[in-house]
Structures are given as structure tokens and as C-alpha cells.
Amino acid sequence: MLVSRFPAALALTLSASGLFAAPINLDQPSSLDRPSYFAPEKSPAQLWRQNNHPVSLTEDAPAPAADKMYAESLEPGMLAPSADGYSGDCSTGSCYDECFQDCFCPTWFAYAGALAMTRDRGNEVWLSNDSGDYAARVMGTEAAAMGWNAGYQLGFGRRIGCCNWAWGVDFWAVRGTNEHTVTNAGLVGQLDTPLDANFQGLTYDGSNVDDYFNDAAAHRLQRSYDFYNVELNVFQDPTLYSGNYGGGCFQFGALAGLRYFKFREAMSFSTDPSDGVFTGADDELHYNINVDNNLIGAQLGMIMNYNWNRLNLYAKTKFGAYGNAISQDSAMYGNLGYAYIDNALSPNNGQSFNVSGTKGRVSFLGEIDLGANYRVTQHFSMNIGYRVVGVSGVALATEQIPQNFEDLGIVASTPSNGDVILHGGYLGGQFIW
Incomplete structure (x- = not known):
């Protein structure tokens, strides 16, 4: 009976020791702070037509081109082309005309x-x-x-x-x-x-x-x-x-x-x-x-x-x-x-x-x-x-x-x-x- 209680005691001891571990330094970068790229959500009707590729959550693995373009379009100062063909921010150099070409935006x-x-x-x-x-x-x-x-x-x-x-x-x-x-x-x-x-x-x-x-x-x-x-x-x-x-x-x-x-x-x-x-x-x-x-x-x-x-x-x-x-x-x-x-x-x-x-x-x-x-x-x-x-x-x-x-x-x-x-x-x- 003593043997059967030992695993439970060991687990309890390890859990308790975690309470007294060194505190987390919030100023240090965490792995959760690393930039990640997420694929846009797809409608159920589109999923069967998409190529199944893994989405990397690490900084070293290259992100799929489509995912990266979408993510970059959501960064500050960047806008993806709108339905009417005129969108973007000239101050950042990101601008599109109605032909969906990059625009040069002078003054x-x-x-x-x-x-x-x-x-x-x-x-x-x-x-x-x-x-x-x-x-x-x-x-x-x-x-x-x-x-x-x-x-x-x-x-x-x-x-x-x-x-x-x-x-x-x-x-x-x-x-x-x-x-x-x-x-x-x-x-x-x-x-x-x-x-x-x-x-x-x-x-x-x-x-x-x-x-x-x-x-x-x-x-x-x-x-x-x-x-x-x-x-x-x-x-x-x-x-x-x-x-x-x-x-x-x-x-x-x-x-x-x-x-x-x-x-x-x-x-x-x-x-x-x-x-x-x-x-x-x-x-x-x-x-x-x-x-x-x-x-x-x-x-x-x-x-x-x-x-x-x-x-x-x-x-x-x-x-x-x-x-x-x-x-x-x-x-x-x-x-x-x-x-x-x-x-x-x-x-x-x-x-x-x-x-x-x-x-x-x-x-x-x-x-x-x-x-x-x-x-x-x-x-x-x-x-x-x-x-x-x-x-x-x-x-x-x-x-x-x-x-x-x-x-x-x-x-x-x-x-x-x-x-x-x-x-x-x-x-x-x-x-x-």
C-alpha cells in the first residue's frame, strides 16, 4: 500500500516545488512573443480545394507566400487592395491603382x-x-x-x-x-x-x-x-x-x-x-x-x-x-x-x-x-x-x-x-x- 501511494506523493511534491521556483522576468522575451504567421480563415466550401500545408509557428520556418502577404497587409500603414481598386497609404509607399498595380505616389x-x-x-x-x-x-x-x-x-x-x-x-x-x-x-x-x-x-x-x-x-x-x-x-x-x-x-x-x-x-x-x-x-x-x-x-x-x-x-x-x-x-x-x-x-x-x-x-x-x-x-x-x-x-x-x-x-x-x-x-x- 505504501508503494501505491508513492507516485501520487511524488507528483504532489513536484507541483508544490513549482510554486517556489524563480519568478518569471516579464522584461525578457518569451517564445510567445516571437512573430508568427497565421493563415487566413477559409470557408468550409474552400477547404477541400486548398493545399494542406503546415503553418509554422517558429521564426525560422518560412511562411507560405499567401499567408505572409495577408499578414503584411494588416501591419500598420499597409492596406490590401479594396474591391474598388483604390486603396493603400502613400506615406508608406503602399498604394494600388484599379489595375492592382503598385502605385508611385509623389506630391x-x-x-x-x-x-x-x-x-x-x-x-x-x-x-x-x-x-x-x-x-x-x-x-x-x-x-x-x-x-x-x-x-x-x-x-x-x-x-x-x-x-x-x-x-x-x-x-x-x-x-x-x-x-x-x-x-x-x-x-x-x-x-x-x-x-x-x-x-x-x-x-x-x-x-x-x-x-x-x-x-x-x-x-x-x-x-x-x-x-x-x-x-x-x-x-x-x-x-x-x-x-x-x-x-x-x-x-x-x-x-x-x-x-x-x-x-x-x-x-x-x-x-x-x-x-x-x-x-x-x-x-x-x-x-x-x-x-x-x-x-x-x-x-x-x-x-x-x-x-x-x-x-x-x-x-x-x-x-x-x-x-x-x-x-x-x-x-x-x-x-x-x-x-x-x-x-x-x-x-x-x-x-x-x-x-x-x-x-x-x-x-x-x-x-x-x-x-x-x-x-x-x-x-x-x-x-x-x-x-x-x-x-x-x-x-x-x-x-x-x-x-x-x-x-x-x-x-x-x-x-x-x-x-x-x-x-x-x-x-x-x-x-x-
Whole structure:
């Protein structure tokens, strides 16, 4: 009986001795503190399809790749891709775009490039004719139409979200001038103007204005065109900061912002009744028109991208309604002063033909950009594209020519139902950091 009780006594003794063992030092690392990797829980329906592999609880044994990726995604500052394809933390460098590629997440970007643009041909107003051949069209307003003119574009911005949201400021400008001169050489009759009926009632230096423009030695037309554009947009472009070069992904983004668009146009129709060479002589007379359109308002747009490795194809659309502040100046003058109304029956008799007018209206502007972007390095890319800008409800210089130059009220009314289509290509580079 003593033998049978000995194992129980020994067990009791060992247990009691454990109570008086050295205390555990909580500052020392424990085997329980070692990092471990745990496989994510699987649903019952998935278990039969999974490879059965042991899960290591030791630091030395390598963890399965899938388990490690999942565990790392749960560490501070790291997020796994979400269902919508936009997640991550740019501060840690972990960011994903909707193609589930790693994103390079810089802070600022800047752009500089060159433009070459022209505008559509407008309605032609005939200014010069051959008095001996009325079928001969000698010169119209499109003789000095805008050709292809160079311009420039600048932009900068900053990201406000992980990889795909940003704000940006864009500025571009195109300016051009053109000139055309005709003389009486080779004409059947004399160099006249179809506007002589409109000019009746105007006098310059004691002679009717018709006497300067009809039977002239030369007519000259000068036109100038200025386009300025400033935009502040908040936009979503998933490929804007992409650092990896995946392929075959089609993406959409939204855009909203403010825009200021300025279109200024000037026209000068001059006559030299004597020697055919414009030298600034006293008998040279000029009919000038200047119009200025200032559009400001809000716009919405869409960005579409197709990414293939380093190459990105894109299409951008913008549309908005704008308040348009219009101003216009018309004058007939020479070295000796302004032409004036010389008609006793006119309520404007004696007034100079130097008229200004202003008005406001709502105008509409739409833009389409088609282009390609090639990422040279992680920080620098080149892009090339073609842009079309259409504007309606603007004042044009050719629309300011009145049928009766004595009615100064009509001249000051500033017609503004014109349309302009500006289009052309651009080439530039973007740096991000």
C-alpha cells in the first residue's frame, strides 16, 4: 500500500516545488512573443480545394507566400487592395491603382509644352472689288484669316488622394496675326469697296469716306487673334502617378473645375488712294474693329485612359456654361483725326465715328483632347495630342460691320452670336516628384 501511494506523493511534491521556483522576468522575451504567421480563415466550401500545408509557428520556418502577404497587409500603414481598386497609404509607399498595380505616389507635378493651333474659317465679308468686273472677288475678310500659330502651355498641381486624385492649374495661350494687300494693278476697272453704301454719311478731312476707298491704289487687311486659357480643376486620373508598367487596363476618371477663357480679335481695313504703299501718309484711312470676349464659369469633364506598359492613350472631354463679358471698339481714322457723321438729317450729325460698346451674355465652351503619354522614367513622361475647343455666343470682328455707319446705336450694340472652333496639336513633358 505504501508503494501505491508513492507516485501520487511524488507528483504532489513536484507541483508544490513549482510554486517556489524563480519568478518569471516579464522584461525578457518569451517564445510567445516571437512573430508568427497565421493563415487566413477559409470557408468550409474552400477547404477541400486548398493545399494542406503546415503553418509554422517558429521564426525560422518560412511562411507560405499567401499567408505572409495577408499578414503584411494588416501591419500598420499597409492596406490590401479594396474591391474598388483604390486603396493603400502613400506615406508608406503602399498604394494600388484599379489595375492592382503598385502605385508611385509623389506630391507635385509640373508640365510644359508647345502648341500649334488654328481656327475655323468664318463667314466672309467682301471688302474689295473690281469696278469693271463685279464677278471678280478681289479681297474678303478671310484673306487674312488665322493660320497655324505657335503657342505654349504650362501647368502644375498636387495630389490630394492616394495615386489617382489631384488638383491642377493649366495655362495655355496662342496668338497670331495675318495681313493681306491688294492693288489696282491688273484690274479691269478700279479698286473699289462694296462697303461704299455703308460708308455714305461719313466725312474725313472734308471729303466723303467713299472717295478714299473707291478708285484706290491699294487696300490692306490686317487681322490679329489672341486666345488665353486658365483652368483650376480637381480630377481623377488613375494613371497620373503610375510607377509600374502593367498593361491592358481601361480606366475612367471624373473632372470638375473653374475656367477663364479669353478670345480677342482685331481687324483693320485700310486704303491708300494715291501711291499704293502704306507709309502713314495723311490720305491713308483706316477702319478698325476690336472685340474682346472674357468667359468665366464652371465646367465638368471625363478622363478616359487605356494603359499598355509604358504607353498610355487618353481622351479628355470638358464642357461648361460661362458668363461672357464682351467689349468692342470701332473707329474710322487717319493722321488728321476721326471720320465724322456729316448728315444734317441724322440725329448723330457731327459725332465722330469712334464707338465703344459692352454687353454680357451666357456662352458655352466644350473641349476634346485626344493623345498619348509615354513614361520615360518614373518621374518624367512625354505626351502628344490634338485638342479641339468650340465656343458659341461670342462677338466676332466681322460681325461688327454695320449696314449704316450713321447709326451709332447699332454699332455700339455689339452683336455676339458668333462661333469659334480652335484646334491643333501639342507636345510636352511632365515631371512628377
